[in-house]
Amino acid sequence: MNDITSLTAGDIVRQIHNRERSVAEVADAFLARIERFDPVITAYENVNPEMVRADAAWLDGRLAAGARFPLHGVPVGVKDIIDVAGMPTIAGFEPYRNAIARQDAAIVAALRSAGALILGKTHTTQFAVGDPAPTRNPWNLARSPAGSSAGSGAAVPAGLATLALGSQTAGSMLRPAAFNGSVGFKPTFGWFPLDGVTPLAWSLDHLGLYAPTVDDISLTFNTLTGSTPVAPGAPARIALLTEFIEMSSSDVATHIQDVADRLRSAGMHVDETTLPFEFDHLAAVHQLIMSSEMAAVHSANLEQHRDAYGPRIRAGIETGTLIPATYVLHAQRHRKLLAQQMAEFIAGYDALLIPTVSTEACDREETGDRRFQVPATLLGLPAISLPTALSSNGLPLATQLIGARGRDRELLALAQCVVEAVPLIGRPDLEQLRS
Amino acid sequence: MKLTGTITVDEISAALREQSERSYGSERTAELAATIDATAAAMARIAAKELALREASPEISSPDGRGSR
Numbered sequence: 001m002n003d004i005t006s007l008t009a010g011d012i013v014r015q016i017h018n019r020e021r022s023v024a025e026v027a028d029a030f031l032a033r034i035e036r037f038d039p040v041i042t043a044y045e046n047v048n049p050e051m052v053r054a055d056a057a058w059l060d061g062r063l064a065a066g067a068r069f070p071l072h073g074v075p076v077g078v079k080d081i082i083d084v085a086g087m088p089t090i091a092g093f094e095p096y097r098n099a100i101a102r103q104d105a106a107i108v109a110a111l112r113s114a115g116a117l118i119l120g121k122t123h124t125t126q127f128a129v130g131d132p133a134p135t136r137n138p139w140n141l142a143r144s145p146a147g148s149s150a151g152s153g154a155a156v157p158a159g160l161a162t163l164a165l166g167s168q169t170a171g172s173m174l175r176p177a178a179f180n181g182s183v184g185f186k187p188t189f190g191w192f193p194l195d196g197v198t199p200l201a202w203s204l205d206h207l208g209l210y211a212p213t214v215d216d217i218s219l220t221f222n223t224l225t226g227s228t229p230v231a232p233g234a235p236a237r238i239a240l241l242t243e244f245i246e247m248s249s250s251d252v253a254t255h256i257q258d259v260a261d262r263l264r265s266a267g268m269h270v271d272e273t274t275l276p277f278e279f280d281h282l283a284a285v286h287q288l289i290m291s292s293e294m295a296a297v298h299s300a301n302l303e304q305h306r307d308a309y310g311p312r313i314r315a316g317i318e319t320g321t322l323i324p325a326t327y328v329l330h331a332q333r334h335r336k337l338l339a340q341q342m343a344e345f346i347a348g349y350d351a352l353l354i355p356t357v358s359t360e361a362c363d364r365e366e367t368g369d370r371r372f373q374v375p376a377t378l379l380g381l382p383a384i385s386l387p388t389a390l391s392s393n394g395l396p397l398a399t400q401l402i403g404a405r406g407r408d409r410e411l412l413a414l415a416q417c418v419v420e421a422v423p424l425i426g427r428p429d430l431e432q433l434r435s
Numbered sequence: 436m437k438l439t440g441t442i443t444v445d446e447i448s449a450a451l452r453e454q455s456e457r458s459y460g461s462e463r464t465a466e467l468a469a470t471i472d473a474t475a476a477a478m479a480r481i482a483a484k485e486l487a488l489r490e491a492s493p494e495i496s497s498p499d500g501r502g503s504r
Contacts, residue, residue, distance in 0.1 A: 319471055
């Protein structure tokens, strides 16, 4: 990997502010790497080199005029359900191939205001649900990059972007982070604006970030939300939820127990406990809310474009239309009770610790097990996935930390302490790709 | 369809299939069988946990989106 594409966002900003590199150099390095490796990884749906170079020249001009932006020149990939002005938002749906966005989504506009360099649109599963995207896992081309944020999740560890935007309605941010070996963060529900984003299920849709390090996530999150970082407090108290260990493969279970041991050795308190409610109940509540909202979003569009919909999303929409309103409202009442129980439970801890996914990356025909990412989604809690080991098959294994609602900065501060005790894996060597 | 704590997965599944046949036809309903059964299982699971009349309003029950209690 050449110099620039292996730098963190923080390093790129420092080097640009210090005039050690220009934004144009950064743009050229990433465009060259995309040209070389993206025909294999297929992270991008759409890259417009002329737009990237024009934006880079503008950012260099602003620097010359004395401007110093917090994300100056940091290259970003944008999941293709999020509008970027002048580019189509296809969302994996062929009838939208020429649907050019007139303006940036709010989150993209905020990134541009902070000096970020938008590289292009990354592949998603159709409408951010279950039909696999064409993206390949950069650790092993035969394995799944997960979904739905497949392109963004793969682009960062492959060095095809420094940061990337994804979304999560069930497990679509954190699972690609785990399978591809990126740091992935989903903030508290509502903290990242959804204007200009194709909806899937309104009350569950979240945007999130991929980055090579926790520091880069913190830098970007604090920039986008106008927050200041917090310092870690007293030794952390962490709840290791054992029902998730029992549902995991042996590789994953062994790794998370090892993470817990290393955190204890680092002085943190790790208690073995369980959720204050049945996990299957939470999963059922999520399933009914997501299916019914997805049906409400897509039902009319499905009637117009039946043949363009993938088989999994189509089945989900059709079944969602069958769920009576009484059951949806009953699920919403239970969601509120679950949120209250979780708030009381998590108040005793700084974070919950579980695997991000129950297994390593699966075969490409599937996008993986979403169950472990659903609690943070349904309850709107901040969650981060840290790639903390490689399996016996050489695939990433990931640790998930879940924080209390609204305590995103505290979760990120704890995540930084965790990676000091349990280092992140490096990036895959794309020269050695296996088929 | 009733929402009671005693309704079974089979009863819900049968009701969903009947509705599906009206909406999508019998051939498509057969193709949707696995998805319908998974949905019926989730519905039965939450129905089994009955809530008291004054317990938890859903967050969509008021104009400000916060629920009434």
